Amino acid sequence: MKIDPEACVSCLGCIDYCPMGCIHEGEVLFIDQDECVECGVCLHTGVCAVDAIYQPEESLVYPRAIRKQFSDPGAEHPNFKAWGRGTEEAKTNDVTGKFSHGEYGMLFEFGRPVTGTRFTEVQKIAMAICDMGIEILKENPVYGLLEDTRTGRIKKEFLHEKVLSVILEIRVRKEQLPAVVEKIIPLLADVDTVVSVGLVTRFEENGSLPVIRDLEKLGMQVRPNAKINVGLGRPLIS
């Protein structure tokens, strides 16, 4: 995103809208292009009364184009024909049944709230996961950025790109969970942004969630969070 210095009247109204804090005062107001994730908040809110904020063509050119794709909820990933920072698969498991009994969907969400992330940080965890023989889910938008799907290495041209957030998604068999937690969780301390870890599971027949106890034994604090996706249609699973 950019600000037209000829049009801007320096009212400073847009500054507080930027989640990345990258609109700055100088001789004229300007947006730090390296830090801007192209989320579009400053533009879409209509805060600028003189229409000085605009999206230049060069911000939509490869590889910078992925900033908008991962950061602006209205943008599409052309390689997946989907929207957003990750797939909906994990969050809609009650409808899709993508993750069945005996396995978990595991999510690593980078950059939220308000820090953003570069793909150098995503790569650190993607490579460690692949090193365990676990694949990044193909439906996940990050999959399309991989140079090598076996190693989790991301294409060089994307590494420095900064986005609002990214969700890395994997499928973990029940018996793999302790190894994944023990290997991956300590690595998060070396990731230069905030990371939330999510685990998608199905209730047992008796309504229990034994994975909570398993995770607590592994030293993880568990905060159960249920989501009811009303209106998504008839479940594909029984």
Ligand code: SF4
């Ligand atoms: S597009 Fe987003 S990150 Fe960039 S200046 Fe606007 S609000 Fe900030």
Ligand code: SF4
């Ligand atoms: S809201 Fe518009 S006029 Fe006001 S500082 Fe931002 S770009 Fe300039």
